Amino acid sequence: MLKKLITSVAFSLSALTLALPAYAEYPERSIQAVIPWGAGGATDNVMRSLSPYVEKELGTKLILNNRPGGTAVIGSSYVMQQRPNGYTLLLGAENPQLYPVLGLAKFDYSDFYPVNIIGQNVVVIAANGDSPFNSMADLLAAAKEKPDTLRMGATGAGGLPSTVHAMVNAVGELKVREVTFGGDGPGITALMGKHIDFMPLSLAAAQELVRSGKLKALAVLATEEVPELPGVEPITKALPDIAEYLPWGPFWGAFVHKDTPDDIKKKLVDAYAKAVANEEFQGFLKNYGAQSMNLHGAEAEEFLKRWQSVTAWSMYKAKAIEISPDTVGIPQP
Amino acid sequence: MTDTLSYLLMAWMDPNLLMLTALGTFAGIYIGAIPGLSVTMAVSILVSFTFSWDVNEALALIVGIFIGGVYGGSRSAILINIPGSPSSVATSFDGYPLAKRGEAGQAIGLSTVMSVIGGLCGTLVLACAAPVLGDLALQFAPRDYFLIAAIGLMLVGSLAAGSLAKGIVAVCLGAIVGMVGMDPVTAQGRFTMGQMELMGGIHYVVVMIGLFGVAEALYQLHNLDTAVVKQNVSKVIPPLAMVLRFLPLSLRTSAIGVLVGALPGVGGDIAALMAYDHAKRSVKNPSRPFGEGAYEGLVAPETANSAAVGSAYVPMLTLGMPGDAVTAVIIGALVVHGLNPGPMLMVENPHIFWFTVGNLALANIFLLIFGLMGIKLFAKVVELPKAVLIPLILVLCTVGSYSLNSSMTEVYWMFGFGVLGYFLKAFGFQMGPIILGVILGPLMDTSYRQAMASVGDNPQELLMELISSPVSLVLSAALLLIVLGNTPLYGWLKRKTARASSSPS
Amino acid sequence: MTTPKRVPVGERTFCVLLLIFSLVVLYQAFMISGFSSISSPGAFPLGISAVLLIASLRVLYELRGKPTDGDGWLTSFKRFKHTHFPRHIVVFTLLAVAYLVAIQWVSFYVSTFLFLMAAVVYLRRGKVLSALFASSALVLAIYLLFTLAFSVYLP
Numbered sequence: 001m002l003k004k005l006i007t008s009v010a011f012s013l014s015a016l017t018l019a020l021p022a023y024a025e026y027p028e029r030s031i032q033a034v035i036p037w038g039a040g041g042a043t044d045n046v047m048r049s050l051s052p053y054v055e056k057e058l059g060t061k062l063i064l065n066n067r068p069g070g071t072a073v074i075g076s077s078y079v080m081q082q083r084p085n086g087y088t089l090l091l092g093a094e095n096p097q098l099y100p101v102l103g104l105a106k107f108d109y110s111d112f113y114p115v116n117i118i119g120q121n122v123v124v125i126a127a128n129g130d131s132p133f134n135s136m137a138d139l140l141a142a143a144k145e146k147p148d149t150l151r152m153g154a155t156g157a158g159g160l161p162s163t164v165h166a167m168v169n170a171v172g173e174l175k176v177r178e179v180t181f182g183g184d185g186p187g188i189t190a191l192m193g194k195h196i197d198f199m200p201l202s203l204a205a206a207q208e209l210v211r212s213g214k215l216k217a218l219a220v221l222a223t224e225e226v227p228e229l230p231g232v233e234p235i236t237k238a239l240p241d242i243a244e245y246l247p248w249g250p251f252w253g254a255f256v257h258k259d260t261p262d263d264i265k266k267k268l269v270d271a272y273a274k275a276v277a278n279e280e281f282q283g284f285l286k287n288y289g290a291q292s293m294n295l296h297g298a299e300a301e302e303f304l305k306r307w308q309s310v311t312a313w314s315m316y317k318a319k320a321i322e323i324s325p326d327t328v329g330i331p332q333p
Numbered sequence: 334m335t336d337t338l339s340y341l342l343m344a345w346m347d348p349n350l351l352m353l354t355a356l357g358t359f360a361g362i363y364i365g366a367i368p369g370l371s372v373t374m375a376v377s378i379l380v381s382f383t384f385s386w387d388v389n390e391a392l393a394l395i396v397g398i399f400i401g402g403v404y405g406g407s408r409s410a411i412l413i414n415i416p417g418s419p420s421s422v423a424t425s426f427d428g429y430p431l432a433k434r435g436e437a438g439q440a441i442g443l444s445t446v447m448s449v450i451g452g453l454c455g456t457l458v459l460a461c462a463a464p465v466l467g468d469l470a471l472q473f474a475p476r477d478y479f480l481i482a483a484i485g486l487m488l489v490g491s492l493a494a495g496s497l498a499k500g501i502v503a504v505c506l507g508a509i510v511g512m513v514g515m516d517p518v519t520a521q522g523r524f525t526m527g528q529m530e531l532m533g534g535i536h537y538v539v540v541m542i543g544l545f546g547v548a549e550a551l552y553q554l555h556n557l558d559t560a561v562v563k564q565n566v567s568k569v570i571p572p573l574a575m576v577l578r579f580l581p582l583s584l585r586t587s588a589i590g591v592l593v594g595a596l597p598g599v600g601g602d603i604a605a606l607m608a609y610d611h612a613k614r615s616v617k618n619p620s621r622p623f624g625e626g627a628y629e630g631l632v633a634p635e636t637a638n639s640a641a642v643g644s645a646y647v648p649m650l651t652l653g654m655p656g657d658a659v660t661a662v663i664i665g666a667l668v669v670h671g672l673n674p675g676p677m678l679m680v681e682n683p684h685i686f687w688f689t690v691g692n693l694a695l696a697n698i699f700l701l702i703f704g705l706m707g708i709k710l711f712a713k714v715v716e717l718p719k720a721v722l723i724p725l726i727l728v729l730c731t732v733g734s735y736s737l738n739s740s741m742t743e744v745y746w747m748f749g750f751g752v753l754g755y756f757l758k759a760f761g762f763q764m765g766p767i768i769l770g771v772i773l774g775p776l777m778d779t780s781y782r783q784a785m786a787s788v789g790d791n792p793q794e795l796l797m798e799l800i801s802s803p804v805s806l807v808l809s810a811a812l813l814l815i816v817l818g819n820t821p822l823y824g825w826l827k828r829k830t831a832r833a834s835s836s837p838s
Numbered sequence: 839m840t841t842p843k844r845v846p847v848g849e850r851t852f853c854v855l856l857l858i859f860s861l862v863v864l865y866q867a868f869m870i871s872g873f874s875s876i877s878s879p880g881a882f883p884l885g886i887s888a889v890l891l892i893a894s895l896r897v898l899y900e901l902r903g904k905p906t907d908g909d910g911w912l913t914s915f916k917r918f919k920h921t922h923f924p925r926h927i928v929v930f931t932l933l934a935v936a937y938l939v940a941i942q943w944v945s946f947y948v949s950t951f952l953f954l955m956a957a958v959v960y961l962r963r964g965k966v967l968s969a970l971f972a973s974s975a976l977v978l979a980i981y982l983l984f985t986l987a988f989s990v991y992l993p
């Protein structure tokens with residue numbers, strides 16, 4: 001009996017030592033990276049392409065997890081609830097900056113620490129390749145003729161399509177039905193199947209399909225033509241007044257909990273800065289139609305603040321939101 | 334032509350690729366068999382892991398894991414009534430009863446062969462009809478997804494042995510559990526009662542593990558001293574006659590699997606459930622009553638979920654749209670290797686398409702080999718004394734639930750559902766309909782709202798669309814027939830016609 | 839022809855509880871967004887809760903007139919306790935709860951090992967050596983599979 005007891009204790013102790021955390025350097029195990037959008041969308045593609053480079057710099061595995069829902073509220077809240085030990089990252093897009101004015105959540109990116117603002121993208125108004133519309137003007141005219149009949153793909157309150165829609169409505173009129181999908185992926189599928197009529201998308205998500213003719217780009221949300229889409233008119237042609245909100249675009253960034261220890265933050269910042277600067281990844285971004293930014297630290301925070309104030313105030317002006325931005329602490333641009 | 338052929342055979346000729354496919358399939362079987370370990374998670378890890386490899390080698394490994402994993406879930410579903418992956422939920426309905434009868438070996442053997450048949454069908458369709466299938470899949474509007482989910486829910490009629498009302502209660506409970514959390518459109522909480530933690534919802538794998546695994550384990554505690562059923566492992570490989578007998582059914586259910594798998598966003602789990610439903614309705618004289626070990630009940634879901642693998646590649650390769658969660662990750666893998674999935678992929682890089690076809694076929698062959706190996710050993714697991722098996726199952730479930738999100742919350746939920754499931758079982762409520770509700774409820778909700786929003790909240794316009802679109806028309810008719818078939822009206826009609834035909838006129 | 843089966847003890851109570859639960863659910867569903875629009879977040883939940891309510895009512899209806907054991911409250915309760923909570927199940931459940939709690943406090947491997955040992959020995963009433971063997975084998979297998987192969991780090 002004694003022998004059995006000793007053997008089991010010995011085994012338990014050895015099992016214990018196996019499990020004791022080694023006081024080694026960060027990162028000593030794999031890191032969970034939460035993507036608050038569905039698989040196959042632009043954010044997902046960008047992050048999955050970037051991760052291998054980050055893994056090389058950090059020396060550990062990045063486990064990517066999609067947690068879509070509620071315009072990234074679900075994924076972002078989840079990261080906020082985790083322990084601030086640097087083992088949970090948020091790989092998100094621009095949406096959280098609008099949470100305070102949309103009333104979607106009580107936090108925004110100022111409650112996170114920006115590890116890296118990776119890049120930003122151009123928005124294109126896309127329609128099905130066989131669509132009767134050939135330009136933004138066509139679309140506006142059709143919507144005016146039969147308000148609330150055209151179907152626009154959306155990704156939820158605060159998602160890119162809704163924001164762009166609000167901007168357009170601020171300077172023009174585009175009354176349509178909003179059909180919500182879980183991300184640009186499902187939205188694009190519906191667009192290709194002609195179940196919706198148009199959808200504002202980031203160039204990254206739509207590029208391949210525009211190139212192959214399955215989708216048609218009616219306009220780009222810019223003041224001039226963009227080199228990646230020759231022949232596609234800038235939206236200012238049909239809506240000159242929208243120029244005051246531009247340049248504008250969705251961005252992608254990596255974030256971590258604000259209370260993460262400084263040395264871990266530094267490691268992450270360095271890793272991401274190098275990974276984003278990597279030539280291959282830069283090539284990927286270009287191929288994807290995105291513009292690399294690679295900001296961190298104070299520059300990143302400034303960028304976030306500016307984006308937030310420009311977008312929130314323009315939406316307030318467009319009467320797309322009721323909460324005045326200054327009541328939630330967003331200064332005028 | 335020779336180019337195509339060379340791409341097709343690439344995986345077969347190159348020893349590296351051959352080995353990787355074999356390794357992937359083998360690992361996939363065991364990943365799939367362990368509840369809580371998901372193929373999606375494994376493939377995600379692999380994408381980063383294989384970043385520096387050649388793209389074909391990475392793809393070969395991933396394909397193997399995909400095929401193996403979808404099949405592997407059936408192992409634990411049959412042996413211990415815990416589906417290893419959601420696509421094996423339907424397999425447990427007749428698989429586990431077979432194990433209880435001592436036929437676990439035959440069950441695993443049959444499910445292996447059937448999975449391979451389904452997988453090869455899926456691959457064949459991918460090879461021949463990818464563009465056509467892709468375009469067909471695009472035709473499905475939100476209202477059609479709603480109809481499919483509704484048809485799937487009608488399975489409750491078949492699953493609720495005994496009281497249909499109890500089955501409906503179970504389905505509704507499942508649907509409500511599935512809807513707990515943040516609303517996908519407006520981001521408000523539903524059924525969360527102000528709790529922040531519930532905003533993320535309850536993971537359906539946790540519910541599955543709890544209801545099937547833990548509840549079953551607790552239930553079995555009553556039978557601690559019953560003798561273990563000796564497993565007959567003499568004839569594990571199903572005789573050719575049996576395979577041929579089930580061929581018509583397996584081809585039909587493969588077709589269901591192919592179609593459902595090709596729909597973006599809907600995958601093998603729903604395909605398996607619908608195939609099971611189809612089998613129940615179409616097979617008039619099953620080898621045994623369904624739910625008690627009918628072979629047909631094993632054939633249907635296993636062919637369907639494996640066929641869905643091949644067809645999940647269809648939207649991915651033809652349009653760059655993911656057919657299910659795993660292909661979404663594979664898209665990421667392609668992007669990482671510098672390829673751009675999209676319609677241009679087949680034009681600019683046709684080799685990927687043909688290579689995938691050849692690779693899938695190869696993986697299926699390996700599935701046959703590895704699947705049939707070691708069955709005897711596995712079947713013996715059921716012969717472990719219950720006193721050992723039950724704590725083991727609990728530990729396995731715990732690990733599985735934990736590994737979903739590396740958090741103990743899931744484990745607590747699992748245990749809670751286990752206790753709830755135990756009592757539900759004791760009082761005559763089936764677990765199957767609950768899972769049905771959890772999987773299909775949110776799909777119905779989302780597609781219902783998309784469909785309604787598309788018609789501007791105007792039900793009349795929706796009805797018009799249902800009649801005018803051929804796909805919707807077919808689906809609506811099918812749904813109507815199934816609903817009628819469930820009601821007493823049908824039984825009344827049957828009796829009337831029986832009387833009419835038997836009475837001399 | 840078919841003898842009506844006795845309703846298992848406690849089933850009626852359970853179904854009544856179910857009915858109450860479905861009322862709560864219906865209320866919660868209504869709280870989501872009321873009757874605002876046909877495509878609101880609350881529309882589908884309302885529908886499902888309504889179906890749940892009707893189905894629960896139907897279940898209770900089907901239970902009417904079915905023979906139970908016909909005992910009084912206290913006897914029924916005792917029988918329920920005996921059927922579902924015999925000693926070995928209670929002990930096992932307590933062990934399981936202790937195990938779940940222990941995972942957070944002590945490391946996973948240790949608590950799993952202890953739990954397996956305790957549960958197997960208790961349920962098999964002895965046979966410590968084979969329990970030791972089985973427990974160690976399983977813990978080792980889990981370690982190899984999860985930590986090394988799949989990088990799922992257990993607490």
